[in-house]
Amino acid sequence: MHHVSFLQDLAVVMIVAAVVTIIFRQLKQPVVLGYILAGVIIGPHTPPFPLISDQHTIETLSELGVIFLMFALGLEFSLRKLTQVGVTALVAAAFEILFMVWVGYQLGLAFGWNTMDSVFLGAILSISSTTIIIKALEEIGKTRERFAQLIFGILIVEDILAILMIAMLSAFATTGELGMGQLAATVGRLSAFLGVLLVAGLILVPRLLNYVAKFKSNEMLLVTVTGLCFGVSLLAVKLGYSVALGAFLIGAIIAEARQIAQIEDLMHPVRDLFSAVFFVSIGLLIDPVLLAQYWLPILVITLAVVVGKVLTCFFGTFIAGNDLKSSMRVGMGLAQIGEFSFIIAALGLSLKVTSGFLYPIAVAVSALTTLSTPYLIRSSDSAVGLLVRWMPPGLMASLNAYTEWVGGLSTNRGRKSGGVFLRKWGWQIALNLLLIAAVFIAAVYFKDHGRDWAWVPEVPGGQNGWKGAIWLAAMVVSLPMIIAAVRKWQAFGMLVSEMSVSRAAGGERTPAIRAVISQTLFVAGCAGLLLYLLVLSSALLPSRNLLVVLAVVLVGTAMLLRRAFIRVHSKAQVALQQTLSEPPAQREGGESGHGHGDRHAAETPVLPPLLREAQLVMVQVTDASPVAGKLIAEIQLRTLTGASIVGIERVAEGANVINPGVSEELKAGDTVLLLGTEGQIVEAKKVFGG
Structure with a gap:
């Protein structure tokens, strides 16, 4: 009878949510608040009795809400937009997280909590809620404005930094030390995961969707993108990351496809359904008794979150070169905590290093800051107006001059063609090195687990032969990237030598000096690449004799198939550039439907x-x-x-x-x-x- 119980719980959730949100619509209040109130009404802590029998099932469904919300965010926030707001996002997110961790730690000590509770409280307060902000911005129709794009960029950086923070907290909780070695390994694995997923996705996914779109079937397109969403989210979880990160990344990749307008129309109803369940599940966690017991810490922490995040995000956004209005709207839009805060609080409980009251307090603060978020966003323009009226004219002129100066710096960057090429080739070399690292990370995993898989053939030579085979395979797969990195570095060195030695300074010896600089850089780069490969190969290297034999085989393969490897890499690079150079499809005003596949x-x-x-x-x-x-x-x-x-x-x-x-x-x-x-x-x- 479990299916009957599940159906009953889902019916109760949706009916109560519908009734409450209709009332909130009539009162012209944010619908997200209605969802949370519906969760409180049907929750286990509200008398006379809980209206649902299996809260765990509802929480599982709420995970789908997180996935679809993050996927929808990725669809609206393409990689082009991320590059446009990248500096602002990095500066504001880093400034906010560092400051809020310090604030939370000091508050915990002021309440008399132990060190571990205080550290975890700081981490809990540092990450804003992506899902809540998305919903609030959608309800007021602001998702495509400049400040909203800045907010989304900051949230993305926050989510990535939150993964690193969780790794640091895990090491700190178990050993009492920060564990920088473990942190460095985590950063490397995360960078490899992001790089490989983005490159492979941008090459393959738009072409897959082009093929599916030829059938003119909305059903096929919806099933395909949903499958990609769940598949990449599962991959992220299997690799130790959050479903939110995986869902966002595949959404950002699909946003570069030509069918983006059609996909957004298909996904919105699905996302709205499950996001409603997510916000109801937040309400289920609210215990009115607990709110009364810890009312003072909850109120103080809530006030600290709102004030601290508004000021830090405003300041971080402004110093990155944005105007006062956009900076204030960003600050007032990020003043809450949410899903990552729950994850961090649950981590402390699972490691048994934090007190039992910390998680409920995090939920209560999240609920209160969620209630305030829509009103803060709506009142941001009024706050900017008051700030402008109260600010002395001289200070206002200085701030505007600073904004124009920083904006001018970003505009003037890259005007020299040599600098443009150096940055371009530098990023290409870094990307190739990142892909090589990902290949070796996968090879190490395969070395440790592959022999247990039934379909993997037996390799002669025991463990030594197995390691040698994995190392050779990893090197062969990496050869296109290795050759490309060497060629790009050679061009990089030649351009540096041209730019560093002018004809006026070198005179007749200019060509010779340039050749020495170019060759020195090339040799140093190749030596660095060799050292890099040795470090990556450290867990795979076989015995010395076998390694020599495999190295000869590898060199012969590289010499025979060099042109083929270059062609493979060039085709992949062209495919990636084509995906990023094609403008994404936009809705044209007044035109509707999806071609002759839409019968209407x-x-x-x-x-x-x-x-x-x-x-x-x-x-x-x-x-x-x-x-x-x-x-x-x-x-x-x-x-x-x-x-x-x-x-x-x-x-x-x-x-x-x-x-x-x-x-x-x-x-x-x-x-x-x-x-x-x-x-x-x-x-x-x-x-x-x-």
């Missing part, structure tokens, strides 16, 4: 009768046309010209697409029916190459 699209009238000045013109798409092979969303015809595509005659397939959606692809041989005024049609023909 065919019911829409082709020509509205009230448009008396409109003209219908047919345009041919040729092989040489600049729009051939592009989605309607990509060419942004309505945005650029005002004209609309209302029909496509596809002779090759014997099909007609009436009122096509933004995800429809224009193919060579199509005859396109344009609707617009005379001037709009003229401009539209130019877009088609006419």
Whole structure:
């Protein structure tokens, strides 16, 4: 009868949540608060009796809410946006975390708690809640504004730093020391995981989605992206990271696909359903009795979270070069704690190093700061207005000058072409080294566990032969990256020598001096790469005799297949650049549907009768046309010209697409029916190459 109990609990959760949120809508209050209140009403701590029988099941469903919320965040926050706000996110997140850890530690000591409770309290207060902020911003329709993108960037950096913090706390709790060696290993594994997932995902996922989109089936597309979401989230958990990180990363990768507008439309209802369960589950944890017992610490900590995060995030965002208004809105949007705080508090309990009251206090503070978040975000503009009115004119002018100065620095960066190439090649070398590290991390794992797998063949030579085979395989897989890193470093050295020695300074000896610098850098880089490979190989190296034999085999393989390895790496690099260079599809105002795969699209009238000045013109798409092979969303015809595509005659397939959606692809041989005024049609023909 477990399924009946589960159905009953789910019915109670959704019915109570629906009733409460309808009331909150009528009162014009944030819906997320209604979800939390619904959780309190049906929770085990609210008399006369709990309305659900299995709270664990609801908490499991709430995990799905976290996954879909983080996935949706990734869809809206593409990697291009992350690069745009990366400096601000890093500065603000680092400043906030360091300050709030110190504040929490001092508060714990002031309450008379022991050192471990105080340390964990600082960690709990340092991380803001991604899920709560997303929901609050969505309800007021601010997710695409500049300050919201800054908030999302800070949250991403916070989540990554939270993983490192958990590793540090685990080592500190068990040994009493920070364990920098373990921390360094954690940083290396996390960097390798992020690098490999992003590179492989950006190469493979957009092409997979392009293939699925050819079937014109929303169902296939939804199942595919959901499978990718769960698969990468599971991979992250298996590697010791959070499901939230995995879901966000795959969302950011899918955001670079051409079908992003269609995918967002498909995922929103699914996300809303499970996110409701997540916020209800937070309410289930609130114990009114506990709130009364620890009311003073809860209120003081809540006030410290709100004030501390507003000030630190405001200051960190501002010193990174953002204006006062955006900085204040960022600070007031990040003033809460959430899911990572629960994870850190639970870690202390599981390690038996923190007191039992710390977790409930974290939940209560999270609930109170969650209640205040929507109001803080909505009042941020008023707070900026008050700040501007009270601030002396001279100070205001100085702050504006600072913002313009920092902005000018970021604009002037990279104007010299040599510096641009050095940074570009430097990042490419770093990425190749990161991928090599990931290969060896996987090889070490395979060395430790692979022999127990039934499908793995027996390798002669025992453990020594097994290690040698794994090392050789890892080196062969890494050869494309190794060769690419060597070639990039050689070019890097040559460019440095050109930039460092001018003709005026070197005179006739300029070529010789440049050659010495270039060769010195090249040899030093190759030596460093060799040392790097030896460090990575330390757990895999076989006996000396076998290593010599395998090294000869490796060198021979590299010499024979060098060109093939270069081609493989070049193709992967081109595929990655194509993914990042193609603009993501955007919704065009007024156009709806998903092509002829949407049966409702065919019911829409082709020509509205009230448009008396409109003209219908047919345009041919040729092989040489600049729009051939592009989605309607990509060419942004309505945005650029005002004209609309209302029909496509596809002779090759014997099909007609009436009122096509933004995800429809224009193919060579199509005859396109344009609707617009005379001037709009003229401009539209130019877009088609006419």
